[in-house]
Amino acid sequence: MTSRLWEKLKPYGMISPSLAVFGIFFIYPIFYMIYLSFFDWNFVSPTKNYVGLQNFTDLLSDKEFMQVLLNTTIYTFATVSLTLSISLAIALWLNRSGLFYGFVQGAIFSPHIISLVSISLLWSWLMDPEYGLLNWVIGLFGLSPLQWLSHPDTSLMSLILVAVWKGIGFNTLVFIAGLQSIPPSIYEAAALDRSKRWRTFRKLTLPMLSPTLFFLAIMSMIGSFQVFETIAIMTQGGPVNSTNTLVYYIYEYGFRFFKIGYASAAGVMLLIIVGVLTIIYFRMLSKRVHYR
Amino acid sequence: MGRIELKGISKFFKDEEVIKNLDLTIRDGSFTVLVGPSGCGKSTTLRMIAGLDEQTKGEIWIDDKCVNGVPPGDRDVAMVFQNYALYPTMNVYDNIEFGLINRKVPKKEREKLIKDIAEIVGLSDYMKKKPEMLSGGQRQRVALARAMVKKPQVFILDEPLSNLDAKLRHQMRTELIQLHERLGTTFVYVTHDQVEAMSMGDEIVIMNKGVIQQAASPMTLYNDPANVFAAQFIGTPAMNILPSQELQLPSAQGKRHDIASFGFRPEHALFHAPAAIEGLRLDGMVLTRESLGAENIYQIQSSLGMFSVKTFLEPLTSDTLVTVTVPYERLYYFNSEGQRLRQVEVRRGEEIGTAQAPELVSVGGGL
Structure with a gap:
């Protein structure tokens, strides 16, 4: 009897360490955040004031928060669409064997393994309006220099540029893996069916790549909604809030203004957005992009 | 109609010569089987006829036309692949229609052609299904239908039965023979199975190490082998x-x-x-x-x-x-x-x- 009980408990015992870590560092903080979003608290005072949905109504009537949401949305969609389309084009080009192509694959992947802090600092120098390399290059073509990060009109675009540059390598690699999983005989059958290149791409390659495409789209969307490091280092949300995004906004309210309840409410908003994206992803996965 | 002639064909993969100065004439309307052990160059020969591989040396003629450098789609050949190579994202109807659209066949005509073909191969009830929903035998039929609907001069079949179980293979064998009689087109068929070759082909080409060992009718091969290899390859x-x-x-x-x-x-x-x-x-x-x-x-x-x-x-x-x-x-x-x-x-x-x-x-x- 005891041995049978042990048989039943053994698997739970074995996964309990990871369950504990997952519970303490992932599950508990989420519920604590939701709990905090109903309070007014400054992190240090011993009492928390229950305010109900006040934080949420404040948040939704805040012009700054709306600006932040708009910034985040623009940033996300521009980053994702640019990263995916450029990566796909590069993957189609690189999807062949040869020393040269292998080298380019490696080179293009390298930004992915560099820390975001280094990348942010590097691009801050490159984008320096006075001494930056980018303006020097633009100057060579006789164009007037850009303000890059220091002007509201170009700051968000500059951050998108950095994100795309960093994202291309990983996305290209996953696209290449996806392309290589398509059996070559499909293309041979298409050639015998007199299919033109563009038609083969649109009717065969793209549909067969759709699981990869959706995976990457959702992953980089979730990643982009949570952008933080580049903004914290390069712009601190400025100038005039032009690069303030959701996570940076949460950080500022939580850890600089110590309005932890208000920040938690914004965190709940982020949770909802990312949750909805994830649900869409799994719906899509089960419906549209299933094939074998 | 569908006469194929290979003149002095050689094929190198890197430095290795896999086909050595091959001469072969495939009669119009024949059911020619290329047979040999794996690596003998039979599939490569087939792929060169289809235009999927380019020969290193020599000429390939289909009827009175040298097809060197002609892309696969313009050679008037249709191919059935070993793994069928159906388009997984399209249903059966779209799979068959794809080549017709590329050939700019009008919609009315396409519908009629596909309807007829579906009846011939017995797929009428499955037109809206995706390949993944079909059994091996049904996929095989879709592949055949996709090839047949183009009304090619030459059918090329690369080990089409090797993924089927024994019983189904036997049945498809009979069906292919009947199909050949009905269409009267040239069939070029690759297999490593001598039983398949003997039972289906009216002309068998035995290959080994990129060289034709003997090309003759099944009974000639059995009764009058040209060499030890041909003698030992046929018969169990x-x-x-x-x-x-x-x-x-x-x-x-x-x-x-x-x-x-x-x-x-x-x-x-x-x-x-x-x-x-x-x-x-x-x-x-x-x-x-x-x-x-x-x-x-x-x-x-x-x-x-x-x-x-x-x-x-x-x-x-x-x-x-x-x-x-x-x-x-x-x-x-x-x-x-x-x-x-x-x-x-x-x-x-x-x-x-x-x-x-x-x-x-x-x-x-x-x-």
């Missing part, structure tokens, strides 16, 4: 080939025949032969017995080596030591290069390989 079990180094026979003209080995088919060897039958007698020990019901197969160890014997509708013999008789007219002779020596007949030699030299009775031409 394979033809017995035994050495006969001692057989250095003076020909009638005084030149010596170089008979390195001789062979006979397992089904031509007899146990308990009547004394009236003149033939080679081999003593041996039975090693194994396999009974397949109607036929029995024995492995026999003799002083010249191992050979097999196949008997039909006879009770399984339980003797261990046996004498096997092979009628002289059933013996095949081969020279040291494995080429067949025709019109050589040996009589009254008691046992090949003994000290007593057999006597040559009649000698015709060499090879």
Whole structure:
């Protein structure tokens, strides 16, 4: 009897360490955040004031928060669409064997393994309006220099540029893996069916790549909604809030203004957005992009 | 209509020559089977005809047109792949229609063509299904339908039955033969299975190491093999080939025949032969017995080596030591290069390989 009980408990015992870590560092903080979003608290005072949905109504009537949401949305969609389309084009080009192509694959992947802090600092120098390399290059073509990060009109675009540059390598690699999983005989059958290149791409390659495409789209969307490091280092949300995004906004309210309840409410908003994206992803996965 | 001619075809993969100066004419309307062990170049030959691989040297003609450099889609050939290569994201109808759209066939005509084809291959109820929903046999039919709907001059089939189970394979074999008779188009078929080749082809091309060993009708291959390879490739079990180094026979003209080995088919060897039958007698020990019901197969160890014997509708013999008789007219002779020596007949030699030299009775031409 005891041995049978042990048989039943053994698997739970074995996964309990990871369950504990997952519970303490992932599950508990989420519920604590939701709990905090109903309070007014400054992190240090011993009492928390229950305010109900006040934080949420404040948040939704805040012009700054709306600006932040708009910034985040623009940033996300521009980053994702640019990263995916450029990566796909590069993957189609690189999807062949040869020393040269292998080298380019490696080179293009390298930004992915560099820390975001280094990348942010590097691009801050490159984008320096006075001494930056980018303006020097633009100057060579006789164009007037850009303000890059220091002007509201170009700051968000500059951050998108950095994100795309960093994202291309990983996305290209996953696209290449996806392309290589398509059996070559499909293309041979298409050639015998007199299919033109563009038609083969649109009717065969793209549909067969759709699981990869959706995976990457959702992953980089979730990643982009949570952008933080580049903004914290390069712009601190400025100038005039032009690069303030959701996570940076949460950080500022939580850890600089110590309005932890208000920040938690914004965190709940982020949770909802990312949750909805994830649900869409799994719906899509089960419906549209299933094939074998 | 659909005559294919390969003239001096060579194919190199890097430095390796996989097809060596191959000449082959495939008759219009024939069911030609390319057969050989894996790596013999049969699939490569097929792919060069289809235009999927480019030959390194030589010319390929389809009818009166040299198709060197002509893309696969413009060669008027259709291909059925080993793994079917159906478009997984399209349903059956779209799979068949894809090539027709590319050929700019009007919609009305497309619908009619596909409807007809679907009836022929028995897929009418499955038109809206995706390939993943179909069984192996049904996928095979879709692949056939996709090829047939283009009404090509040449059908190319690359081991199309190898992914099916034994029963279904048998059934598809019959269906393909009927299909060929009905369409009357040239079929070029690749397989490594000699049974498939013998049962389907009206012309069989045996290949080995990139070289054609023999190209002939099935019965010619069986009765009159050109060399050891062809002799051993056709037939189950394979033809017995035994050495006969001692057989250095003076020909009638005084030149010596170089008979390195001789062979006979397992089904031509007899146990308990009547004394009236003149033939080679081999003593041996039975090693194994396999009974397949109607036929029995024995492995026999003799002083010249191992050979097999196949008997039909006879009770399984339980003797261990046996004498096997092979009628002289059933013996095949081969020279040291494995080429067949025709019109050589040996009589009254008691046992090949003994000290007593057999006597040559009649000698015709060499090879």
